Amino acid sequence: MTSDLFSHLFVFLLAAFLGLEVIKRVSHMLHTPLMSLTNAISAISVVVAIQLAGQGHSRLGMVLGTIAVACAMTNIVGGFLITERMLRMFKKREVKP
Amino acid sequence: MSTLLHDILTGGYGAMLARAEAGVIRSATHGGHGDAVQNAFTLCCFLFACACFVLSLKWLSAPTTARKGNHIGALGMLAAIVGALVSSEVVHYDWIIVGMVIGAAAGIPMALLMPMTHVPQRTALSHAFGALAAALVGVAHFYMDFGKEGTPPYVMAILCAEILLGALTFTGSLMAFGKLQEILPTRPMTYRGQNLVNIGVLSGAVLCGVALAIWPDQTWILPILIVLSLGFGVMLILPIGGGDMPTVIALLNSYAGLSASLMGFVLDNKLLIVAGALDGASGLILSIIMCKSMNRSFTNVLFGAFGQVQASQQQGDKKPVKSTTAEEAAQILGIASRVIIVPGYGMAVAQAQHKVRELYDHLTKRGVDVRFAIHPVAGRMPGHMNVLLAEAEIPYDKLAEMDEINGDFAQADVALVIGANDVVNPAARHDPSSPIHGMPILNADQARAVFAIKRSMNPGFAGIDNELYTLDQTLMLFGDAKAVVGSIAKELSDME
Numbered sequence: 001m002t003s004d005l006f007s008h009l010f011v012f013l014l015a016a017f018l019g020l021e022v023i024k025r026v027s028h029m030l031h032t033p034l035m036s037l038t039n040a041i042s043a044i045s046v047v048v049a050i051q052l053a054g055q056g057h058s059r060l061g062m063v064l065g066t067i068a069v070a071c072a073m074t075n076i077v078g079g080f081l082i083t084e085r086m087l088r089m090f091k092k093r094e095v096k097p
Numbered sequence: 098m099s100t101l102l103h104d105i106l107t108g109g110y111g112a113m114l115a116r117a118e119a120g121v122i123r124s125a126t127h128g129g130h131g132d133a134v135q136n137a138f139t140l141c142c143f144l145f146a147c148a149c150f151v152l153s154l155k156w157l158s159a160p161t162t163a164r165k166g167n168h169i170g171a172l173g174m175l176a177a178i179v180g181a182l183v184s185s186e187v188v189h190y191d192w193i194i195v196g197m198v199i200g201a202a203a204g205i206p207m208a209l210l211m212p213m214t215h216v217p218q219r220t221a222l223s224h225a226f227g228a229l230a231a232a233l234v235g236v237a238h239f240y241m242d243f244g245k246e247g248t249p250p251y252v253m254a255i256l257c258a259e260i261l262l263g264a265l266t267f268t269g270s271l272m273a274f275g276k277l278q279e280i281l282p283t284r285p286m287t288y289r290g291q292n293l294v295n296i297g298v299l300s301g302a303v304l305c306g307v308a309l310a311i312w313p314d315q316t317w318i319l320p321i322l323i324v325l326s327l328g329f330g331v332m333l334i335l336p337i338g339g340g341d342m343p344t345v346i347a348l349l350n351s352y353a354g355l356s357a358s359l360m361g362f363v364l365d366n367k368l369l370i371v372a373g374a375l376d377g378a379s380g381l382i383l384s385i386i387m388c389k390s391m392n393r394s395f396t397n398v399l400f401g402a403f404g405q406v407q408a409s410q411q412q413g414d415k416k417p418v419k420s421t422t423a424e425e426a427a428q429i430l431g432i433a434s435r436v437i438i439v440p441g442y443g444m445a446v447a448q449a450q451h452k453v454r455e456l457y458d459h460l461t462k463r464g465v466d467v468r469f470a471i472h473p474v475a476g477r478m479p480g481h482m483n484v485l486l487a488e489a490e491i492p493y494d495k496l497a498e499m500d501e502i503n504g505d506f507a508q509a510d511v512a513l514v515i516g517a518n519d520v521v522n523p524a525a526r527h528d529p530s531s532p533i534h535g536m537p538i539l540n541a542d543q544a545r546a547v548f549a550i551k552r553s554m555n556p557g558f559a560g561i562d563n564e565l566y567t568l569d570q571t572l573m574l575f576g577d578a579k580a581v582v583g584s585i586a587k588e589l590s591d592m593e
Contacts, residue, residue, distance in 0.1 A: 005251060008362045008370055015371040018151060019378030025158040028473065028498050031383060031480030032216060034157055035350055037170055038379040039223050041150055042353045044174070044372035045231045047143075047181040048364055052237055053196055054187030064237040066196040071230040073200020074207070075223045080171040081208035082219065087167055089213075089487040090160045092494055 033086045040079025046072035132185040142180025143368040149173025150372055154379070160493055177368060213488045214445045217346065217477040218277040224349045225270035231356040232263030232323075238364065239319055248313040252363060257306030259359035260319070261326045266352040268330030273345055276334070277477055283339040291336060298329045333399065339442075340519065342477045344387040344398045351380025383479050390473035390499075392535035418554065421572040423581060426548050427588030430456075433510035435466045437502065439541055440482050441475050443516015443551070447578035453515065454489035456582050459589040468495050470502045470512075470539050472520035503540050512544035514565070516551070516578045522563045547571040550581045 026034050049072055052065030149169045156166030181187070211219050235256055243256055275281035305322035309315065337345050354376025361369030388395060430436060438457075444450060460467050469491070475482045483496055506512060514521055521541040524531040541547055542565050549566055551573060565571060574581050 004365065005362070008365075008367070011367050011370050012358060012362075012374050015374035016378050019154070019375040020382060022151065022154045022158075023375075023379045023382050026154070027159060028386075029471075029480060029483040029493060029496055030157060030160060030163055031386075032220075032478060032484045033163065033167070033480070034154075034379060035220055035347070035383065035479060036216070036223075037153065037157060037167060038350060038354065038376045039220060039227065040174065041153070041170060041372050042350070042357050042376040043227045043230065044146075044177060044369055045227070045234055045357050045360055046174075047177050047368060048234050048360060048366060049196070049230055050178065050181040050193050051184060051186040052234055053192045054182075054189055056188040058237070058241045061237045061241050062192055064233040066192040068230040068233040068237075069193055069196030070199040070203070071226040071233070073197050074204040075200075075227045075230075076174055077201045077204030078208040078219070078223055079204075080167060080174070081205065082211065082216070083167045083170075084164065085208065086213070086216075086484050086487070087160075087164045089484070089490070090163070090493050091487070091490065092160070092492055 029090070030087075033083045036079050036083045036086070040076050040083065043072040043075035043079065046076060135183055135185045139180040139184040142176045142183075143366075146173040146177040146180070146368055147371045149176065150375055154375060212448075213450075213485055214448055215278075216484060217342065217481060218274055220478060221270050221274040221277055221346055221349070224346070224353050225267050225274065227353045228263045228266035228270060228349075228356060231353070231360055232260055232267060235260040235263060235356075235360060235363070236319070236323070240316065243363075244313060244316040244319070246314045250310040250313075253313045254306060254310040255359050256363045257309055257322060259356050259363060260323065261302050261306060262352050262356035262359065264323050264326035265330035265333065266349050266356065268327045269334050269345075269352075270330075270349050272331055272334035273337075273342065273349065276337075276339060277342060285338040286335045291332075295329065295332050298325055298332060301325045302329060337398070339477065340474070341391075341398050343474050343479050343481075344384050344391070346478050347380050347383035347387055348395075348399075349380070351377050351384060354378075354380055387474055387479060390537060391533075392537065418566050418573050419571070420575055421548070423574065423584035424588050426572070426574060427585045427592065429546060429548075430460060430465070430511055430513070430585065431463060431589055431592055433465055435505075435509045436460060436511045436513060437468050437470050437506060437509045437541075437544065439470045439472075439512060439514045439517045439521055439539055440486065441472075441515065441517025441520060442477060442481075443518070443578050445476055445481065445485055445516070447516065447580075449515060449577075449579040449582050450485045450489040452579050452582040452586060453486070454491055455586040456589070457491055457495075459586055459593075462593075463589075468497055468502065468505075470499065470506075470541075471496055472499050472517070472539055475517060475520055499537065499539055506540040506543040509544040510546065512541040512547045514541055514547065514549040515582065518551075518563055521565050523568075524562075524564050528564075541565060542568055542571075545570065548574055550574045550576070550578050552577060 046069060049065050049068035052061045053069050055061060150173050153166045153170030153173065156162040207219060239256060243253060276283050302322050302325035305318050309318050354373045358370050358373025358377060361367060361373060388398060457467050469486060471482045486496060487493055519533055521539050522533060523542045525533045525536040525538045528534055547570055549571060553575060566573060
């Protein structure tokens with residue numbers, strides 16, 4: 001089982017460094033959309049929430065899982081939509097009608 | 098083969114424990130070959146989602162590719178959800194659908210109807226939702242799989258850390274939401290011995306985690322851990338003022354990611370580890386940038402209780418300020434050749450960005466070179482001003498970062514400060530007794546003339562007097578930012 005822990009740490013370490021490198025390059029002007037996008041991505045716990053709400057052997061798991069699915073889904077839908085709304089506003093030159 | 102994949106995907110320690118205990122292979126009860134195919138498909142979905150998330154953040158680096166980045170991020174999330182739905186763990190769908198419908202019904206209006214000035218509040222609120230989801234999943238798995246003898250200490254320790262982070266981020270983000278929405282007082286709330294109490298509560302929660310790691314079957318400890326963590330979240334945000342919100346929101350963002358990542362450790366789900374780590378990294382970078390822009394350390398932001406020291410400062414000798422009218426300001430702006438506008442939180446509060454756009458149009462039409470100087474901590478979250486100005490359809494190549502534009506103030510005819518305060522206070526440069534001393538500021542005071550739009554002479558958010566307002570070249574325009582900018586724009590259009 002310790003090997004599991006270490007394989008997880010490897011994945012975590014690589015992903016964290018990759019994240020630092022990629023996000024360092026994000027333009028300062030896009031920091032608000034960045035935050036709403038990562039907020040949507042952090043709702044990835046929806047995956048385990050779904051597995052919890054859909055399993056058949058624990059009522060507690062189903063109840064908590066369903067609430068978690070609802071919460072995470074709020075973030076996912078809201079996060080991606082508002083990011084889209086914001087990014088659409090960033091225009092280089094105004095389009096004259 | 099099927100059990101191996103099943104373990105990799107979902108069961109992890111939980112499944113292994115169950116197997117060891119009951120002496121049966123759990124996934125065998127669902128039927129063999131079908132599961133393997135299902136779970137291989139799920140893993141492929143998760144792998145695809147990981148790639149999408151990384152690309153998504155990469156493409157967000159420039160405004161030209163940013164929308165593509167958002168789309169691929171959403172695609173990755175869709176793949177992850179599909180992957181989870183078809184996994185063999187899921188045997189019925191009714192509750193999942195209920196949860197999803199409720200979530201979507203809450204998320205869509207929040208995203209589409211929320212005015213852009215409220216983006217910081219929305220972000221804080223959704224951090225709270227994300228953290229709550231993570232904490233609930235952790236709690237459920239604690240009672241289902243791990244809260245019994247035989248759970249390895251490090252698994253329990255990680256699970257407890259996950260629940261602790263999730264719970265404190267939940268209440269912390271709700272508090273941040275309350276302060277941003279001004280349901281709660283935005284001034285820092287402090288009392289004697291506050292830091293001691295905070296550290297005490299946090300250590301209490303950590304001790305509970307340690308105890309559980311040692312005695313995993315003592316499930317009664319978990320509720321105590323949860324209550325302490327929830328309490329710590331509230332207490333952590335109490336002493337934080339509105340001016341520090343950008344840092345705190347970024348930090349909470351990072352916590353939410355970290356708790357998702359820890360969940361991945363416990364449930365052996367690498368997608369969660371990767372997505373959580375990306376999110377954690379993003380929050381970390383943003384909070385470091387915010388701290389640097391205020392020349393403060395993390396500990397100072399979290400425990401410094403900004404806004405306490407200034408009470409004695411305000412009795413200093415008051416130099417007179419000169420004020421002017423919109424008409425006069427319009428005349429001077431009209432004959433200027435270079436104007437730099439410094440927007441701040443006051444512009445957001447007054448919803449003045451569209452009037453600013455009108456002013457920008459009139460000035461540009463007259464051949465005035467207008468640019469916007471944006472301080473990293475202007476507003477209530479990182480990048481707040483950029484989004485507001487973009488909403489008003491000001492082209493983004495006119496928005497300049499602090500380092501980029503600070504050298505140009507000396508050549509500017511007019512610096513127009515709209516609702517910004519601390520980020521243009523020269524005291525940060527030379528007055529060691531000022532609480533903001535050392536914070537990098539915009540050099541608005543170097544412009545030939547300065548107009549500052551302000552509601553009244555009350556000090557700004559940090560409660561500090563601003564020397565800029567008493568300089569010889571500064572003229573104040575008192576009033577609501579939207580009304581003042583609107584009347585300057587009107588004067589300019591009358592002059593045409």
